[in-house]
Amino acid sequence: MTYIAKPKFHHPGLKKNELGYTHRDYEGKISTLCAGCGHDSITASIIEACYELSIEPHRVAKISGIGCSSKTPDYFLGNSHGFNTVHGRMPSVLTGANLANRDLIYLGVSGDGDSASIGFGQFAHSIRRGVNMTYIVENNGVYGLTKGQFSATADRGSKSKKGVTNTDNAIDLVAIALQLGATFVARSFSGDKTQLVPLIAAAIGHKGASFIDVISPCIAFNNHAGSTKSFDYVREHNDAVNRLDVLVGRDPIAVDYAPGTVQVVEQHDGSKIALRKIDADYDPHDRLGAQTFLARHAAKGQIVTGLLYVDPDADDLHTHLNTVETPLNTLEADRLCPGSAALDKFNASLR
Amino acid sequence: MSDKKPLSSVNDFVVRFANVNGSGSASANEMFARAILRHGVPVSPRNIFPSNIQGLPTWYEVRVTEDGHLGARGGVDMMVAMNPQTWDKDVAGIEPGGYLFYDSTKPMPSTKFRDDITVIGVPLTAITNSTYTDPRQRQLFKNIIYLGALSALLDMDPKLIEQLIGEQYKGKEKLLSSNVHALHLGRDWALQNLKCPLGLRIKKSDKVGDRIFIEGNSAAALGAVYGGATVCAWYPITPSSSVAEAFTAHCKKYRHDPETGKAKYAIVQGEDELASIGIVIGASWNGARAFTATSGPGISLMTEFIGLSYFAEIPAVIMNIQRAGPSTGMPTRTQQCDIIACAYASHGDTKHVLLFPEDPAEAFEFAAAAFDLAERLQTTIFLMLDLDIGMNHRLCRPLKWDDSKQYDRGKVMTAEMLEQGRDFGRYLDVDGDGIPYRTYPGTHPTKGSYFTRGTSRDRYARYSEEGSVYADNMQRLVRKFETAQDLVPRPLQANAERPTRYGVIYFGSTSPAMDEAIGLLEARGHQLDRLRIRAFPFHSSVASFLAEHDFVYVVEQNRDSQLRQLIVNENGIDPVRLVPIVHYDGTPITARYIAKAIGDHQDHLKVTPLRKAVS
Ligand SMILES: Cc1ncc(C[n+]2csc(CCOP(=O)(O)OP(=O)(O)O)c2C)c(N)n1
Ligand code: SF4
Numbered sequence: 001m002t003y004i005a006k007p008k009f010h011h012p013g014l015k016k017n018e019l020g021y022t023h024r025d026y027e028g029k030i031s032t033l034c035a036g037c038g039h040d041s042i043t044a045s046i047i048e049a050c051y052e053l054s055i056e057p058h059r060v061a062k063i064s065g066i067g068c069s070s071k072t073p074d075y076f077l078g079n080s081h082g083f084n085t086v087h088g089r090m091p092s093v094l095t096g097a098n099l100a101n102r103d104l105i106y107l108g109v110s111g112d113g114d115s116a117s118i119g120f121g122q123f124a125h126s127i128r129r130g131v132n133m134t135y136i137v138e139n140n141g142v143y144g145l146t147k148g149q150f151s152a153t154a155d156r157g158s159k160s161k162k163g164v165t166n167t168d169n170a171i172d173l174v175a176i177a178l179q180l181g182a183t184f185v186a187r188s189f190s191g192d193k194t195q196l197v198p199l200i201a202a203a204i205g206h207k208g209a210s211f212i213d214v215i216s217p218c219i220a221f222n223n224h225a226g227s228t229k230s231f232d233y234v235r236e237h238n239d240a241v242n243r244l245d246v247l248v249g250r251d252p253i254a255v256d257y258a259p260g261t262v263q264v265v266e267q268h269d270g271s272k273i274a275l276r277k278i279d280a281d282y283d284p285h286d287r288l289g290a291q292t293f294l295a296r297h298a299a300k301g302q303i304v305t306g307l308l309y310v311d312p313d314a315d316d317l318h319t320h321l322n323t324v325e326t327p328l329n330t331l332e333a334d335r336l337c338p339g340s341a342a343l344d345k346f347n348a349s350l351r
Numbered sequence: 352m353s354d355k356k357p358l359s360s361v362n363d364f365v366v367r368f369a370n371v372n373g374s375g376s377a378s379a380n381e382m383f384a385r386a387i388l389r390h391g392v393p394v395s396p397r398n399i400f401p402s403n404i405q406g407l408p409t410w411y412e413v414r415v416t417e418d419g420h421l422g423a424r425g426g427v428d429m430m431v432a433m434n435p436q437t438w439d440k441d442v443a444g445i446e447p448g449g450y451l452f453y454d455s456t457k458p459m460p461s462t463k464f465r466d467d468i469t470v471i472g473v474p475l476t477a478i479t480n481s482t483y484t485d486p487r488q489r490q491l492f493k494n495i496i497y498l499g500a501l502s503a504l505l506d507m508d509p510k511l512i513e514q515l516i517g518e519q520y521k522g523k524e525k526l527l528s529s530n531v532h533a534l535h536l537g538r539d540w541a542l543q544n545l546k547c548p549l550g551l552r553i554k555k556s557d558k559v560g561d562r563i564f565i566e567g568n569s570a571a572a573l574g575a576v577y578g579g580a581t582v583c584a585w586y587p588i589t590p591s592s593s594v595a596e597a598f599t600a601h602c603k604k605y606r607h608d609p610e611t612g613k614a615k616y617a618i619v620q621g622e623d624e625l626a627s628i629g630i631v632i633g634a635s636w637n638g639a640r641a642f643t644a645t646s647g648p649g650i651s652l653m654t655e656f657i658g659l660s661y662f663a664e665i666p667a668v669i670m671n672i673q674r675a676g677p678s679t680g681m682p683t684r685t686q687q688c689d690i691i692a693c694a695y696a697s698h699g700d701t702k703h704v705l706l707f708p709e710d711p712a713e714a715f716e717f718a719a720a721a722f723d724l725a726e727r728l729q730t731t732i733f734l735m736l737d738l739d740i741g742m743n744h745r746l747c748r749p750l751k752w753d754d755s756k757q758y759d760r761g762k763v764m765t766a767e768m769l770e771q772g773r774d775f776g777r778y779l780d781v782d783g784d785g786i787p788y789r790t791y792p793g794t795h796p797t798k799g800s801y802f803t804r805g806t807s808r809d810r811y812a813r814y815s816e817e818g819s820v821y822a823d824n825m826q827r828l829v830r831k832f833e834t835a836q837d838l839v840p841r842p843l844q845a846n847a848e849r850p851t852r853y854g855v856i857y858f859g860s861t862s863p864a865m866d867e868a869i870g871l872l873e874a875r876g877h878q879l880d881r882l883r884i885r886a887f888p889f890h891s892s893v894a895s896f897l898a899e900h901d902f903v904y905v906v907e908q909n910r911d912s913q914l915r916q917l918i919v920n921e922n923g924i925d926p927v928r929l930v931p932i933v934h935y936d937g938t939p940i941t942a943r944y945i946a947k948a949i950g951d952h953q954d955h956l957k958v959t960p961l962r963k964a965v966s
Contacts, residue, residue: 056796057796058792058793058794058795058796058797058800059793061637061792061793063633073802074802074814078800079796079797079800080792080793080800081790081791081792081793081800081801081802081803082800082801082802082803083633083636083802083803083804084802084803084804084805084806085629085632085633085659085805086655086656086659086805089625089626089629089656091626091629092584092621092625092626092627092628092629092630092633093629093630093632093633093636094633095619095626095629095630095633096582096584096629096630096631096632096633096634096635096636096637096639096641097633097634097636097637097792098633099581099582099617099619099630099633099634099639100581100582100633100634100635100636100637100638100639100641101637101638101639101791101792101793103793104637104792104793121622121623121626122622122625122626122629124622125621125622125626129619317617318617321614321617321618321619322612322613322614323613323614323615323616323617324608324611324613324614324615325611325613328581328582328615328616328617328634328639329581329634329637329638329639329791330638331579331581331615332579332757332758333579333756333757333758335615336576336579336581336606336615337576337577337579337752337756338576338577338605338606339752339754340751340752340753340754342605343577343750343751343752344749346573346750347561347563347749347750350563350564350565351388351559351561351562351563351564
């Protein structure tokens, strides 16, 4: 619950982006999540990416389901409209919103419970339809808000905080998104801002369904030995395929290590994870290749991070439906209503 | 050797066709109904079909009704028995003195007939097989051949049927001429071999006027086009699928940009009803007019979202074409059984606006109005049709549109209004009518944005679990619902010729049967004032009507008298004074049924001590 309002005061010396917005213009309410929650780091990355892209904050529509992760849209882009919908149903609401106004940027935020369990169908179908959106799953392998039950992305054999062992197989949302035809598929780690920020920026710039699965440890319920989504576990098993620059012709984020080396990235809470640089021959334009790559590493128990697949020429649902360029929500009776003359003709055809 | 005089009637009888699903009979049967219309004689047809595609029995019933009674009548005067599977039941259902028309290629044993009916055998298979070799052609033309024979038996003008065939196969000369040929095959055989016409016959008349013949679902879908709906999300379910299908067809015709050819609409077949209503809510939140069409099971799935629409105050239009429940019930039979489920859909304290059109013309008007209401009230509006209006052709007045009409987008604060410094609180009741202002996403760089959520919040949309804040909001929602009373279509009252202490309330597809029942009741000496309810929340005239009558019958097509429950609940009236008249076997309610139920109760009232209580 947010009780404390953020001060509106901006330091005059704050750095400004191309549109003259400062970092503060991309912030939202103060987070009420547990201090150190991975989701807050993702919030920070979203803020950073939108700042870097010089997006007008109010041109973004942020839509989420229900869960700790789904609360986060309240904590960034305070000047944009947000919609905290119902559990698992963010994708359909986002799809509808997108159909109504194709001119806004749609950011869908969800949890792994939200997207891989109750909302698995909606996740799949929004991707299959090619809705122009950036769909971020803040994946902690547990239900945070309902206090620690396993989600469908929890690995088989992993243990809950209460010591229960998960006997169900895990769903890999990235593998599914690839299979369903997402035209931008990536995975990252909440603590790896260097990797995550450009990924988010690129996803926003992508026309079509972009999906990013972000491993985001829940420090309250899933950061213990036995969990495969804890900081320590992810740090040891992370295998990043590549690093990205911001794609839209702004200041690039420097890639500061050579191919084949290991980069140690410091987390918001001080912990560190190791990323392996992109394989030199990795081709993110090959969907099939991405699928095998993922499967091969999954068999070794490794988490692959980075941009796995992108189709730069993707189109979206509006293209498939051949809708007019003018946002549908701006059309009025003069453009929508066939009028009484047409109705008279219609009546005549029914006699 | 009939022991009952054959029925004799001009322009007033019921013909029922018994067919096998998938035999291609539907279009021939519908042509029969349309042909009678072209004679200037009103008809009221009904499809009675199974929830299977192939092989099971279907019936198509045409009520020929010079008086224009459009409700189901009950009983069959002429049975066109084309389905051996249902033969016994079909023969048993014929009124004494009625007619049985059958394919006599294979003669039936006399035990299969009745003595009190006239049997007309036409060797349809033999005629068909001697003319056509292709099996599909044989099946299809057999239907046209019986149509031809019937036209002779009922004294119909073949020119009018030819005209219809001409319209149907315009530009397809081969199909046109072969259909006309089949028609005459049947007609000539009947004229040469049978005594034509029968006692039942069609005579040209002028009782149709300028009325149109249309299915309720198609009219509702067109209402959505005229009402400015640009987003439709749906999931197939009988009997509502044809709403979305008709919307698609109407949009293809009316909604493409002439210059670019692009669509001024978006239609998505959702993966389920949850997604469909989710898409509607997302689109409406973002300022587009959106709707979904479904039936009972779909409503069940949508209820969580309906609660969100109510509480977060997002417009939504749901067309509910009701069928017999609960659960899968009888999916292809009609009922008015979702009244309570829709009025109070979802968890917590909720109430929703329901509209009850009586026929396709009102389905069109109410569908268009639903979008104005949804945006004005920022809530879910249910358009409550049922299978009987939705999937059957009905005669109704022509559809009308006022070209000067602008859409009522409700209270939307624009960038200019925000710029002028208007105080924007998403849930502030500025005007005292319970309806707050909203802004669309993307309106203004720094003003008017807010976070929409299903959780409690204060007047400025700030999350709050403060009890008083929650209660304040819930009270405002009650005020808003009160405002709705005067915005929704009002009930229509019709008084008996003489003053009476008895009234009847009814709604929706019951209307034509009720109109006819009043005549039957008057003939029995009973006078009743009528009130047709057209929407929930109930207008204050409902309470007045209840106050003015000692007993009010509530006629409806469900087991538990759901409208009566709603009236009792909302008006705090003594339930004893509301007498339930219910019909729920899945067939449309008939005038005969209503007149008997009310008439018997009225007779009963007059001989029991209750009389005292109502003096
Ligand atoms: C229909 C419904 N069922 C159950 C819940 C309870 N619920 C709230 S959040 C949640 C799980 C959230 O998990 P996840 O999406 O992984 O998000 P996290 O809290 O872990 O970030 C559940 C089951 C609900 N709100 N609605
Ligand atoms: S419970 Fe877990 S997921 Fe929720 S806020 Fe706390 S750390 Fe984050």
